Amino acid sequence: MNAQPLLTLRQLACGYGGQRVVEHLNLHLERGDIGCLLGPSGCGKTTTLRAIAGFEPVHEGEIQLADRIISRSGFTLAPERRRIGMVFQDYALFPHLTVADNVAFGIRKHAHVQRIVAELLELVHLAPLSKRYPHELSGGQQQRVALARALAPEPDLLLLDEPFSNLDGELRRRLSHEVRDILKFRGTSAILVTHDQEEAFSVSDQVGVFRDGRLEQWDTPYNLYHEPLTPFVASFVGQGYFIRGQLIAPQKVQTELGVIQGNRAFNWPTGSSVDVLLRPDDIVYAPESALKATIVGKTFLGASTLYRLQLPTGNQLEGIFPSHADYRTGEQVGIRVAADHLVVFPALGSVAAHETLPEAGVRRFSSI
Ligand SMILES: Nc1ncnc2c1ncn2[C@@H]1O[C@H](COP(=O)(O)OP(=O)(O)OP(=O)(O)O)[C@@H](O)[C@H]1O
Known part of the structure; x- marks a missing residue:
């Protein structure tokens, strides 16, 4: 079976107001793959992710998701209409909602909401904690809730912005492997932003190395290591x-x-x-x-x-x-x-x- 393209960025330029942060960005993610934007602080990773999410308009070029253009100069499809989920560094859970209600939030009107929430909580190993509130959870557990919440509406693409950077050492490694397994199990395509190379390599199929707003190479971890272009x-x-x-x-x-x-x-x-x-x-x-x-x-x-x-x-x-x-x-x-x-x-x-x-x-x- 031929790989199906899911996300394509063509000659993308994006930034804030009139200021261009990222330019000449071309990349291509296959359906079911996990891509990563890697690079030093300030190189434009989060800016690119925000453009893909629809939070920032693009200056030039276009973003295509499946068969539709979701951003181009002068047109930005609203974030909530993109079928894109987000997981943030600070979890961004609703503090007044239980774990189960957080996960249910985006699918409240779905006929099978309870079943879906139960399945997702099983998947992220949080079923026994479904009635707790976010402040009663560890950082790793909160990030699992955030992942389950983002997966509930079955997005075409999941964007993860430095999702593990508030966690330390061993937990960070374990959770990053676990998240990869969960995404692969569900066949969910994702783009991860990180400045940690080990994390990028352990989670992703394709990694893009950014430098000063330019993508220097978009490739497999193996090729980046053994065949760096620059x-x-x-x-x-x-x-x-x-x-x-x-x-x-x-x-x-x-x-x-x-x-x-x-x-x-x-x-x-x-x-x-x-x-x-x-x-x-x-x-x-x-x-x-x-x-x-x-x-x-x-x-x-x-x-x-x-x-x-x-x-x-x-x-x-x-x-x-x-x-x-x-x-x-x-x-x-x-x-x-x-x-x-x-x-x-x-x-x-x-x-x-x-x-x-x-x-x-x-x-x-x-x-x-
Ligand atoms: N809201 C904003 N308005 C104006 N400039 C911004 C805004 N957010 C970020 N920038 C600038 O855009 C550039 C790229 O920032 P961005 O957050 O994309 O970098 P990053 O690669 O994600 O870095 P980090 O790893 O530190 O999060 C930086 O120079 C930053 O100061």
């Missing part, structure tokens, strides 16, 4: 270091770690200066290797240990090794590069060489 995406998603090198053949780069060969060819001229992205899992412990690095830092992660490694030139990298062998800071270890999916960007004249990258993730250049 240095920004490479840096925002995952960890790693860029090592400067020289292209000596379409698939080979000469670096201070030796010749690194990937599984794809680059068509820049031989001799081009390039930056190769090396993630911690690309650096393998290899006692027999002539290439040695000095351990200058380590973080125990349980099953594995993340080592900060200094090369003979003084440049640094990170490597992740199984934790059953434990090495001390100051010790020398043999390493080799095992990077099948070589991620390479042109170095000279590259805009990326001058940009400020977010704190987490890739350091643009390795250095002491």
